[in-house]
Amino acid sequence: MPAPAAHPPIPQSRYRLTRQADDAVRRMSGALARQGAGAHPIFAFLGALGGLPQPIKELSESLGLDFAAGPVLAGCRITLHAPLQIDRDYTVEAKVAGLERRPSRAYGAADHLHLAVALTEGGTPASEIALHIVFPAPEAQ
Amino acid sequence: MTDAPTFRFGPVSGADMARWCALLNDDNEIHLSRDAAEAAGLGPLRINPGPANLAVLMNALLDGENEGALREVEARFLGNVREGDHLCARRDGGSAALYRADEEAPLLTATFRFGDQE
Numbered sequence: 001m002p003a004p005a006a007h008p009p010i011p012q013s014r015y016r017l018t019r020q021a022d023d024a025v026r027r028m029s030g031a032l033a034r035q036g037a038g039a040h041p042i043f044a045f046l047g048a049l050g051g052l053p054q055p056i057k058e059l060s061e062s063l064g065l066d067f068a069a070g071p072v073l074a075g076c077r078i079t080l081h082a083p084l085q086i087d088r089d090y091t092v093e094a095k096v097a098g099l100e101r102r103p104s105r106a107y108g109a110a111d112h113l114h115l116a117v118a119l120t121e122g123g124t125p126a127s128e129i130a131l132h133i134v135f136p137a138p139e140a141q
Numbered sequence: 142m143t144d145a146p147t148f149r150f151g152p153v154s155g156a157d158m159a160r161w162c163a164l165l166n167d168d169n170e171i172h173l174s175r176d177a178a179e180a181a182g183l184g185p186l187r188i189n190p191g192p193a194n195l196a197v198l199m200n201a202l203l204d205g206e207n208e209g210a211l212r213e214v215e216a217r218f219l220g221n222v223r224e225g226d227h228l229c230a231r232r233d234g235g236s237a238a239l240y241r242a243d244e245e246a247p248l249l250t251a252t253f254r255f256g257d258q259e
Contacts, residue, residue, distance in 0.1 A: 021164060028157045029196035030150045032205045041203075041211045042196040049165045049192070057168040070171055070181040073191035075217045083209040 007063065007096040015051030015119065017043055019086040039084040044127035045076065047084070048117035051092035060135065063099060065111055069136040074112075077130045084126055090119040097130065107136035148201035151227035151242065153189050158224065161190045178223075189222035194249050198239045201230035202253050213254040220248035 022039045025031070031040055049056055060067045084090075098114035115131040158172045170177030171188045179185050195216055203211070222228065227242035235254060238247040 024160060025164070025196060028154070028160060029193065029200055030148075031196070031200045032203065032208075035205060035208070038209050040196065041199055041208065041214070042192055045192045045195065046164050049167065052166065055166045055168050067169070070183075071169065073218045075215075076195070077216075078214040080212050083211075 007099065010059070010094040010096070011053045013051055013053040013092045013094075015047045015090045015092050017047060017084060017086055017088050017090060021046070022086050034086070037085045037087065039086050041078070041080055041084070043084045044078045044080055044119065044129055047090055047092065047119050047127070048094070048115075048129045048131070051090065051119070052094055052117070053092075056133075060113065060133075063096065063113065065099075065113060065135045066137065067135070071113075071133050071135045074132040074134045076132065079128045081125045081127060084119070088121060090121050090126060093118045093120065101137060104134075104136070109137040111135040111137050148197075148230040148232075149228070149242070150197045150200075150230070151225075153193075153222055153224055153226045153228065155187045155224035158187050158189055158193070161193045165190060165192060183221060184223065186223040186225065189224070189226070191218045191249075194218070194222050194228075194239055195251065197228060198230050198237055198249055198251055199253075201232050201237050201239075207255055210255045210257060211253065212256040214251055216249060216251040218249055220246065222248055 017039055025040050057067045094117040097116040101111050104110035113133045118128045119126045162172050171181050172190050175185055175187055178188055229242050230237055230239045236252050239249040240247055
């Protein structure tokens with residue numbers, strides 16, 4: 001079971017939002033063509049997770065979570081302070097906002113991970129995301 | 142949920158799931174391997190990453206003019222999208238929901254807030 005309180009800080013990292021990635025996302029999601037330099041808003045999510053200094057699997061396991069159990073994305077809240085832009089480098093600042101084990105109808109018990117990730121550019125906030133990921137905790141059943 | 146035409150998307154590509162995973166730096170095998178999806182009790186087909194579903198739902202509200210004005214999205218992921226699925230998204234004002242084309246239960250719901258255009 002993960003420790004309930006303080007979690008090690010997640011090192012700051014960088015995310016390069018490329019036009020190639022935006023082109024791919026638009027093609028893969030049926031989006032309209034890009035206008036100007038504006039990236040698809042889903043990059044608030046992609047930049048947050050893809051820009052972490054380690055894959056979400058490694059981050060989860062470092063917190064004692066069972067990634068192999070099949071985590072489920074439960075929800076997210078995205079705030080865009082301004083449109084994200086292609087061909088820009090963003091600073092990625094992430095922290096564990098919460099981690100708790102709760103009873104689960106589906107799994108018996110589950111660990112609820114809350115991650116908060118912000119993208120900034122030159123110190124100016126660009127986007128924020130609050131992620132809620134649920135990890136089955138079968139050993140607690 | 143009928144204040145705008147239904148946005149349709151599909152079939153969901155299994156090959157694209159690997160591309161989404163690369164963008165997300167996500168190693169979750171349920172997106173990459175049918176065996177892994179089955180072993181996880183999710184059936185014999187790969188599972189689309191949640192952000193890929195959210196991108197499709199966003200597109201139901203984005204018209205090219207308002208994309209830069211999107212300010213907030215709050216989403217709840219309620220069900221899995223599988224490779225081969227045909228999806229439809231329906232909007233109702235600032236809310237929208239994503240469905241498998243022949244089903245009534247939403248797989249994803251979200252509320253959207255737009256601000257002033259930049």
